[in-house]
Amino acid sequence: MQEFGDYVRRVRAARAEADSQFSLRQVAQRVGLEPAYLSKIERGLVAPPSEATIVRLAGVLGEDPDVMLALAGKVGSDLRAIILRRPKQFAELIRQLKNAPDHAILKVVREVRDGNW
């Protein structure tokens, strides 16, 4: 999963240019990893870490956890649970939206209903 490691390294390095709190050591510490392990992840020498670790890493880097999970070839357990509740309908929905532009997908998102006030 070189793509995941590259992404983490690129984002972290960009943040580190402006803020030393994003050094490899400090990010690893905040995520709860050994710096050597995070370095291996960034270089693609080991498989991406667990879902929980990726979500923590996304939080520290200010990145979207769903995007980072996807780069690691994973789907969040919350999304998995949602799909498994209605697998047929969600599989069909996702296939239909496969080539839809972003604005069409947004239209499927449930809106907060506005009433009279």
Added chain:
Amino acid sequence: MIALEGDTLVFRFPEVHDDAHTEIEFQRTLRIPDDGKHYPLPPGLGAFPLRHVEDFAERVPQRVPGRWRERGGVMMPLYQAEAMWISFRGGRRFGGYPCAIKIAAGKINAVSGKAWKPELDASERDYIVVPEQPWLDGFCIAKDVIRQFVAMPLGAGYSVEEQITCKAEHGGLQMIVYPMKKERYEAIMCERESNAQRACGMPMFALSFSRAVGASADMGLAAGGRMKQQIYADPYGLDAWDLSASSRCFVTLADALQWREITGAAPPTRPPTAEDYTKAGLPWFDYYAADLETLPGSAKLALVKSVAEMAAEKGEQVMGPDGDVKPGKIIDVGPKKARSKVRAPRKSQA
């Protein structure tokens, strides 16, 4: 369009620009003492849960008043005398897509103290601009001074709405968001990208008191203690905003004691007192942007009585004692500070 993603209200304007979105959360916090002193910014203790009103209007109609269903929107639970603040967050590029936001409590504008009007009017100066304004903690009563948002039962006479209009009609929170015009945003982006080093990330960022007389399931926002907080004037001008694209939302404030009956879920626990939090050595916060003009505050809101003043006048005990609070550790989370600094105690401290 507005979507509810987890406990965050996400306002998107894909018809204006792909980047045009802003996120609003309601943060649990300490109630600062209502003793006339000016306090720094209290911490965020996590977002209040938000739910679609219509989900429960259909499921438990006997628990959801008809007026809640009629106005739509979302709801969240607050205890009597519980405080909250509003967090605004933009996209990930350079602190977020600029938006102008009007906020009202009980349809009284929280910045001007005037009756709710959805339109933007430069002469009124009654709206905030994000990402310049990362948080709003209360009613703007004077330059750089607010009175904290504190929930009280609608009908008990404490809310700002009731004090100004003499009616307990609306309660809750109302907001309308206007995105920046596409052309203006793209011009700003060009300028910023030419000097990316300037990018500044916004920090995100069992009591037994008697119930106030006239209590209902609806809560309104009253004025709590005084806090130092700058409310920034619009640095872009009215012409920057796309007035043809706006989204509005009514946030019903439900009594936390009835939250379980309505939703089946437990409400959050009560936050710690400001005294206990401070004695534990936990930090308070400060946010100061020297280069932005700040609004002068509302003379109308300055005349509103605080919860403590009103309770003393009524001879009621509606909240616990404030205790002795001397914020010791105050962390600067201003715009020049690092992105990673957030307005919350670290997990290891909490």
